Amino acid sequence: MSTSSSGSPDGLKPLNIRYYGFNHLFRLSKKSTTSRYRKPGQVGTVVADGEPGAPERVPVGPSDATSEYDIVIIGGGTAGCVLASRLSERADIRVLLLEAGKSSTEVAASRVPAGFMALMRGPCDYKLETVPQANCFGRRVYWPRGKFLGGCSGMNALICHHGSPSDYDEWAMNTDPGAEDWKYENFKRHVMYFENLTPQTLTSEKKPLEGARKAGVSVGYSGHYSNAAAKWHAACETLGIPVKENLSTSLGVSRVTTYIDPRGRRSTTESGYLTREVLSRPNLTVVVGAQVTKIVFGDTEKGLRAVGVDFRRKDGLVYRVRARREVVLSAGAVHTPQILMLSGVGPSEHLASNNVPLVHNLPGVGLSLKDHPWVMMRFRAKKNESLSSYLEPSLKYDHKRVVALFQWLLKHDGPYTSNGAEVAAFVRATDPILFPAPQGSPKLEDTTSGPNAPDLELLASPGCVKNLGGEKIPSGGVFGLVAASLRPTSVGTIKLKSANPSDPPIIDPNYLDTKHDVDVLVRGIRLMLEIVKTEPFASIVDQTDTHPDLDHGLHKLSDDELENVVRQRVETIFHPVGTAKMAPLSAGGVVDPYLRVHGIPNLRIVDASIMPTIIR
Known part of the structure; x- marks a missing residue:
């Protein structure tokens, strides 16, 4: 790669990076650096004006070397950045990574752990929503998805935990050859390679993830642990929830470990794997602002193969x-099945109904969608016990935000290093101690992968949101307490809205389609209400506030009434999986254990869409 007339390596133009303050309160001085990424138009050959044509098969033959790569990766999200970095370690492999968004390093709210809610419904969010949910009073549920390098690792709540070993062992029960490699003991070593243990001074005595070593993303404890979180943790212990040193175990209550670096910044797969050193490799090209419209296929002596990728820039080329x-x-559990179907790979009848020519009939594409549904409860905090005031636009709290900003910049700790979910408990909804069943009550089905695997998560947040920031909450200090179902039995779908890549797909998670899923969340609410009235947490909750948006009277409701609360409030904790699941073709699978698409051996999928079951 040569130096262009612009004076910068590889013809890359200088990029001004502006760091915007949390909630637009402050702006730091503008910095300028050499762009590390290519823009559309510097890679590939123009094939059309405006919208791309229908999926097609093209002859396989010689092409312009500047438009040909050994491996093309679609989507620079959580997995894509890692894969591009690791594959390009081999100098003989030319790798191209295509990302629809921009760099997350340009987005200040993505660098500030507490700023993740400011990303919701913004320019770096796909701003998706479900179809009206039949079991949730017809509500549409907002689904945030990251639209920048690092993907959802740049806009989630930063929590790092492995899940239950038996969840992975369940994946290994696949009858296809190679499935045994997915057993947790085999899988764990790759997870450890991925994580770089970064203990902070505040919690140097802790051991977040046993065995973690220096690698790509940083894992540690944030530089802020609220008094409210500590008291909630103690109340859980009082109720009999076992205390665990870290959340890499399956059951118990613990302070959460987070993807955070030693300077108190969010650690993403972009920041951890697409470093300047990695991006200087001549065999790696990363293109931002490139929306993939389809995969191009060709018939070869070896059968059907993926031979190229079409992507569109903002000007329509x-x-x-x-x-x-x-x-x-x-591309993630939403956009991966969409891209497959736009390319002619998927259920034949559904493709025909959207006028997409069939390339390869694969009925499982877009099916088997699962997600973790959650319900948030809101309680008034006594003075100075909540961080929700940091989220309010009122000038009344500007001084607090400015102080917190400089604490984050200079000391790398304080409220802005909080991920908003500082402590969590994982329990079993069938635990007879936590949930003593009245005589003659129906037994709840155990949907977990094993006796040590949880199906219910409780989270305590020193702040609070409603509809993931889409609706206002009562002003002043408010706690957000969450119950999430980890092993739901409801199954949904991702379908095409049309053959136009600009149209978002039709998302139907089919929330609460089974009584089991409702009952688990009702039990979660009941347990959370017990924690609220248990010391020492009870002493910092102001039970006298009767604001209609607060839940101090929730304990008075019957289970039937709580069921309505669940249906009115259920949201996504943004963990969709399964829409291109790893399973035998006869069982509705889309990929084999080597992540190759059935029938197209040189097309692989490496994101959460391949998960055959949802992990906790």
């Missing part, structure tokens, strides 16, 4: 790059 060896989909 569509470019094509060729893939000599493989195409890898890493």
